[in-house]
Each structure stands twice: as C-alpha cells, then as structure tokens.
Amino acid sequence: MSLFNNFSFAGKKALIRVDFNVPLNDAFEITDDNRMRATIPTITKILKDGGSVILMSHLGRPKEGPTEKYSLKHIVKHLSELLGGVNVQFANDCIGAEATNKAAALKAGEVLLLENLRFYKEEEKGDIAFTEKLSKLGDVYVNDAFGTAHRAHASTAIIAQFFSKENRTFGLVMEGEVMSAEKVMHAAQKPFTAIIGGAKVSDKILIIENLLERATDIIIGGGMAYTFFKAQGGKIGKSIHEDDRMPLALEILAKAKAKDVNIHLPVDNVVADDFSNTANTQTCASGEIPDGWEGLDVGEKSRAIFAKVILASKTILWNGPMGVFEMENFQAGTKAIAVAVAEATQKGAYSLVGGGDSVSAVNQFGFNDKVSYVSTGGGAMLEYFEGKTLPGIAAIQGEGK
Numbered sequence: 001m002s003l004f005n006n007f008s009f010a011g012k013k014a015l016i017r018v019d020f021n022v023p024l025n026d027a028f029e030i031t032d033d034n035r036m037r038a039t040i041p042t043i044t045k046i047l048k049d050g051g052s053v054i055l056m057s058h059l060g061r062p063k064e065g066p067t068e069k070y071s072l073k074h075i076v077k078h079l080s081e082l083l084g085g086v087n088v089q090f091a092n093d094c095i096g097a098e099a100t101n102k103a104a105a106l107k108a109g110e111v112l113l114l115e116n117l118r119f120y121k122e123e124e125k126g127d128i129a130f131t132e133k134l135s136k137l138g139d140v141y142v143n144d145a146f147g148t149a150h151r152a153h154a155s156t157a158i159i160a161q162f163f164s165k166e167n168r169t170f171g172l173v174m175e176g177e178v179m180s181a182e183k184v185m186h187a188a189q190k191p192f193t194a195i196i197g198g199a200k201v202s203d204k205i206l207i208i209e210n211l212l213e214r215a216t217d218i219i220i221g222g223g224m225a226y227t228f229f230k231a232q233g234g235k236i237g238k239s240i241h242e243d244d245r246m247p248l249a250l251e252i253l254a255k256a257k258a259k260d261v262n263i264h265l266p267v268d269n270v271v272a273d274d275f276s277n278t279a280n281t282q283t284c285a286s287g288e289i290p291d292g293w294e295g296l297d298v299g300e301k302s303r304a305i306f307a308k309v310i311l312a313s314k315t316i317l318w319n320g321p322m323g324v325f326e327m328e329n330f331q332a333g334t335k336a337i338a339v340a341v342a343e344a345t346q347k348g349a350y351s352l353v354g355g356g357d358s359v360s361a362v363n364q365f366g367f368n369d370k371v372s373y374v375s376t377g378g379g380a381m382l383e384y385f386e387g388k389t390l391p392g393i394a395a396i397q398g399e400g401k
C-alpha cells in the first residue's frame with residue numbers, strides 16, 4: 001500500500017468507494033453536499049493522472065431493491081458541476097451488462113457513477129459473488145468512504161481481496177482520517193489529553209477504557225459527569241445520570257488511579273431549574289446541586305482547570321461537548337474547550353476532534369480550521385477510538401493478496 005499521492009493512475013480504471021450518502025429533499029435536491037465535496041480532490045487527482053473513474057456508493061437505506069427515492073441518478077448533475085463540468089455517465093445498475101460495458105468503454109479522464117449499491121442486499125452481507133462482479137469493473141480499488149469503514153460490506157472491505165496490495169489504496173479523505181486517528185491512538189506524544197463529554201457514560205465507556213491505556217489525562221465533562229458524582233455520593237439534583245452505570249464509573253476512577261492516568265471531572269457546574277435556555281441558572285460546586293436543579297454546563301473554575309491541562313498537552317483528542325451547547329446559555333464550557341484546544345494547537349500540539357457533537361460544536365463556533373484535524377467519520381471514528389479494528393482500514397492495509 002502506498003500513499004495516495006504517490007500512486008500513478010495513468011491508464012488505470014480506478015474503482016472508488018465514495019460516500020455520496022447525501023440528504024435529498026422531496027424534489028430530489030441535495031440539501032448538504034459536504035460529503036461529495038470532500039472526495040472531489042481524490043477524483044480530480046486520478047483524472048489528472050490520466051486515469052478514469054468508476055464511482056460506487058450507497059444512498060440511504062433502501063429496503064426493497066431499486067427505489068426512485070434512493071437512486072443516485074439524482075446527484076449526477078451536481079457531481080458534474082463539482083467536477084468543473086466533467087461529463088458524468090451513469091449506470092442504472094451497479095453490476096450487470098450496462099455497468100460492465102460502460103466501465104470497459106471508459107477512456108482516460110472519464111467518469112462513471114454506478115447506481116446505489118444497497119439496491120442489492122448482497123452489498124451489506126458482503127456476498128462474495130456480488131463483490132467479485134463489482135471488482136471486475138476496475139483495475140485499482142480506492143476506498144475514500146471513511147464513514148462506512150466500520151462496516152464489512154462488499155464495497156467497503158470485502159472487495160479489497162480481489163486487488164493486489166499494489167492495486168489498492170485509500171483516497172485522500174480516508175487517508176486523512178486514518179493518519180490522524182493513528183497518530184493520536186498509536187503514536188501520541190505525551191502529555192496526551194483526551195476530552196470526553198456528551199450525554200451518557202454508557203455511550204463512551206469503551207472509549208474511556210481504551211484511553212486509560214493511552215492517555216496521560218482524561219477530562220470528563222457533559223452529562224456523563226453526573227453519574228460519576230452520584231456514584232461518589234454527591235448530590236446531583238435532577239441532572240442526567242445512569243444509576244446502572246455507577247459501579248462502572250467507580251471502576252473507571254479506580255483503574256485510572258492504578259494506571260496513573262489523571263481524571264479531571266468538573267469542580268463546578270452551571271445548573272438550571274429547567275432544561276431550557278430561559279431557565280433560571282446558578283453555579284454550584286460538584287456534588288452539591290440542590291433538588292430541582294440540573295447541571296447543564298461546566299462552571300468557570302472547571303473551564304480554567306481544563307484549559308490549563310489542555311495547554312500543557314502535546315496531543316489532544318476531543319469527543320463530546322461539555323454541556324448542552326445547543327442552548328446559548330450552556331455553551332460556555334464547550335466554547336472554552338474549543339478556545340483552549342485551538343491555543344494548544346497553535347503552540348504545536350496535535351489535536352483531533354472526532355465523533356459526533358464536538359464536531360458540530362467546533363464547526364458552529366468557527367474553530368474547525370484552528371485544530372489539527374476535524375473528523376467527519378462519526379460512528380467509524382468512535383469505533384476506532386474504542387480500539388476496534390475497522391474492516392475498511394484492515395482491508396487496504398492488510399497482508400491479503
């Protein structure tokens with residue numbers, strides 16, 4: 001496997017798994033084309049090299065074979081515009097005679113888009129006969145769909161075995177995601193601080209356990225912190241918490257101590273008498289929240305402590321907001337983290353923001369170009385943080401063939 005930019009696609013037909021799973025409105029207009037835009041540099045480089053491109057993707061979750069609503073034909077025109085007017089051919093079926101003939105006739109600089117892969121159940125099942133038919137369409141396999149890298153589907157993973165190591169590679173989107181994830185999880189310079197927030201402990205438990213093996217410091221904020229406080233005997237009012245996860249919270253604290261990992265929980269909280277932006281608020285020390293009040297953000301003292309930890313870090317991973325950042329009155333904690341991560345990055349730290357709502361927060365606050373990398377990987381990045389092997393990565397990097 002070589003780096004994408006070292007790959008020469010001259011005279012090659014590149015079969016690219018892209019993520020064109022874009023939202024369409026009732027008139028079949030694309031309402032958010034970010035996923036399409038992201039992969040344009042990958043396609044352009046191949047065309048510039050003198051290769052041709054066969055694009056395959058899924059769109060939505062069609063249940064019963066071909067459905068108008070989920071047809072990729074709706075995106076052909078926009079794709080052509082994004083490619084600067086390059087004509088985009090379309091095959092009404094991802095396998096079969098039309099796809100085979102159109103792929104065979106492709107000349108250098110030409111682009112063919114295949115119909116939705118998920119019109120076949122075989123795609124998600126990773127059916128080998130279906131996969132082999134797909135594989136025959138191209139000379140080289142490029143995976144640029146990091147968002148589906150955690151799925152062992154025909155086009156995302158199984159297909160790689162039909163290409164030699166020299167003939168398969170990540171596209172630029174996927175390469176960026178994999179390199180940043182590997183840098184943080186396997187080659188982190190220390191101090192390495194992980195900032196974990198969000199609503200529930202149960203959603204993040206596997207990530208925290210994996211990070212206990214890697215990080216020097218873990219900041220825990222957001223709704224999940226209240227399960228920790230309650231487990232320690234603190235008063236949390238009506239804050240969000242999971243009673244059944246309290247033993248686990250204590251276990252995490254004990255494990256962290258044994259492994260010499262510093263856990264930083266908030267020392268104070270912005271609490272409200274209602275889950276509303278117009279609720280009355282006050283600041284309370286952790287473990288001392290009165291009945292009828294709920295913690296919706298980390299307090300000022302916590303923000304200062306967290307910022308100090310972040311500014312002393314060389315590697316930073318951030319997943320999950322510190323509070324209910326969707327409401328203006330409870331954004332300050334999450335914003336303070338964004339400011340600190342940006343400042344640490346400017347001082348030379350490597351920072352990765354990934355998986356879910358911290359990504360929305362960073363984008364919303366306009367900090368996306370002030371951190372080292374913002375992942376678009378969602379569920380795939382979360383599984384990577386959990387320490388799982390992603391089939392889409394392993395298929396390209398593995399030893400097969």
Ligand code: AMP
Binds near residue numbers: 198222296323
């Ligand atoms: P996640 O997807 O796990 O990162 O969780 C993000 C969600 O957690 C956001 O919608 C936040 O509003 C929510 N959240 C963060 N802090 C709190 C809190 N203290 N109470 C309730 N929800 C919270």
